[in-house]
Amino acid sequence: MDFRLSAEQQERSDRIKVVAQTLSAPGIVDEGLQGSHRNTWKNLGTVGLLGAAVPEEHGGQGLGALDTALLYEGASDGGADTGLLFAAAAHLFACVMPVLEFALPQTRKTLLPTLCSGELTAGNAMTEPDAGSDVSRLATTATRVDGGYLLDGVKSFVSNGPVADVYVTYATTDPDGGYFGTTAFAVDRDSPGLFAGEPLRKSALASCQAGEVRFARCFVPDDRVLGRPGQGQVVFRTSMRWERSCLFAIYLGQQERLIRRCLQHVGQRRQFGKRLADHQPVADRLADMRLRLESGRLLLYRACTEIDADRDPDLWVALAKLAVSEAAVATSLDTALLFGGRAFLAEYGIEEEVRDAAPATTFSGTSAIQRQLIAREMGL
Structure with missing residues (x-):
């Protein structure tokens, strides 16, 4: 290879x-x-x-x-x-x-x-107040009418929600349909019955505005259905393959950037008469940071390669998402430890890096969800 x-x-x-x-x-x-x-x-x-x-x-x-x-x-x-x-x-x-x-x-x-x-x-409107990890139980409904559907329900933590022009959303069309009980839609912001809320005040990923979106008998025409009625889970699963792989490349870049900053810092900062870099525990911590980064990078590249080859990527996508997200959190915290008190000064930006890394193990499916997916792909 x-x-x-x-x-x-x-x-x-x-x-x-x-x-x-x-x-x-x-x-x-x-x-x-x-x-x-x-x-x-x-x-x-x-x-x-x-x-x-x-x-x-x-x-x-x-x-x-x-x-x-x-x-x-x-x-x-x-x-x-x-x-x-x-x-x-x-x-x-x-x-x-x-x-x-x-x-x-x-x-x-x-x-x-x-x-x-x-x-x-575009705004991603999947999560609901009572449906985060369990996306099979959506309270938002889509009722069939002439020429389309009427959407009713509330979506929370909608990424880009306050400023979006189009929302990709999911709603229950058949409560007894199981896997084929939901349908995906692309809904215009100016659709009657769609209400976009104000930006949530967040401590992480602040430049991505997020908010609530409500649907109240919001009409969506048939030509804005994504896939066929009942294929919402198929649409969502396909999008997650892209998101759980390509999106987390952001955290590969963040880790690379943080390791570079740490190497510069420990090479200049002195304690007990020698550079921080010359203390073995510091060198060990940096070695672990590099190990996590490169391991996650190989898994993420493998997941993307499987997508490009049109092979089933689900195992590799789950492995990559789990490895990279947990590595991002650990490496940001290690960076804070190496910078000591300076990590808590806003001018250094380290505390912001920690806050931006922390949600990585939650969104796009929690670490627990990824482990479940990995176990299922192993045949358990």
């Missing part, structure tokens, strides 16, 4: 790293202004992050899963805001990819170019 990046992959990664530090969202949370969001969002579209895995004929970059992951990893490694990258990844993997793979041709033609360019923002 050749683990080296191709010249094209390396050039693309180097290019995104150069512009990464310009990818930030100052004031976006405090202002809550569509105008501020639009400017930031179009920048993400310009550098290709919003349509990386979408074919060029639909306005995207035409990249596979591995190259898309490398793009997000490079942006994070180069210093792009983690919350903003998370917002872009939620837009692409949880929303744009379901539209690409399951929408009707005319719906794809209408939505995809503007979603890839950053003209439109």
